[in-house]
Amino acid sequence: MPLYEHVFLARQDVTAQQVEALTEQYKAVLQGLGGEVTKTEYWGVKPLAYRIKKNRKAHYTLLNIDAPASAVAELERQQGISEDILRVLTLKVEELEEGPSAMLQRRDRDDRDDRPRGGRDGERGGFRREGGDRGPRRDDRGPRRDEQGAE
Numbered sequence: 811m812p813l814y815e816h817v818f819l820a821r822q823d824v825t826a827q828q829v830e831a832l833t834e835q836y837k838a839v840l841q842g843l844g845g846e847v848t849k850t851e852y853w854g855v856k857p858l859a860y861r862i863k864k865n866r867k868a869h870y871t872l873l874n875i876d877a878p879a880s881a882v883a884e885l886e887r888q889q890g891i892s893e894d895i896l897r898v899l900t901l902k903v904e905e906l907e908e909g910p911s912a913m914l915q916r917r918d919r920d921d922r923d924d925r926p927r928g929g930r931d932g933e934r935g936g937f938r939r940e941g942g943d944r945g946p947r948r949d950d951r952g953p954r955r956d957e958q959g960a961e
Contacts, residue, residue, distance in 0.1 A: 811845070813903050814875040814882055818889055819868035819896040822855060829869045832894060836873070839885055845877020848906055853913050862896045872913070874906045 818836075820829050829852065837847045853870035862868070875882060882900055889895045 811876050811878055813906050814877070814900050815903055815906070816873040816875050816882070816885070816898065816900045818871055818873075818898045819858075819862070820871070820894050821863075821896060822865050822867040822869070824869060824894050826852070826869065828894070829871060832892070833871055833873070836885055836889070839888060840875060840877050840881050843877065843881035843884060845875060845881040847873050848876055849874040851911055851914060853917075865896060868896055870913075872911055875900075876906070 851872040
């Protein structure tokens with residue numbers, strides 16, 4: 811059977827328990843049509859790049875699916891009908907990713923990120939703000955030195 815990665819976004823005012831209930835409902839739909847969900851990841855509430863149906867944030871959930879195309883089409887149809895689902899994205903993949911996805915790995919890295927910040931001399935970002943790389947300053951009194959001999 812084909813393999814899919816499926817991400818759906820649920821409204822921000824839905825609780826996490828309701829999102830889990832929706833996930834279980836969609837798993838049952840896939841299993842009833844001969845498919846299987848191999849991995850489920852709840853990524854939490856994240857801000858959207860732009861408003862979708864008056865929502866600024868959404869609950870993100872990933873499903874790794876091993877199912878026939880007709881089962882995935884029915885899943886997307888049911889999610890399109892639901893008022894709680896803002897967007898869906900289904901990608902057909904060659905193989906399913908084992909272990910945590912990149913989103914969960916990033917969250918784990920952010921959680922344990924306790925190394926000291928800053929670069930040289932404890933400055934933020936590691937840059938010195940002395941203006942040494944700007945080039946010659948232009949005076950209000952006239953043209954630059956390199957522009958004077960151009961006549």
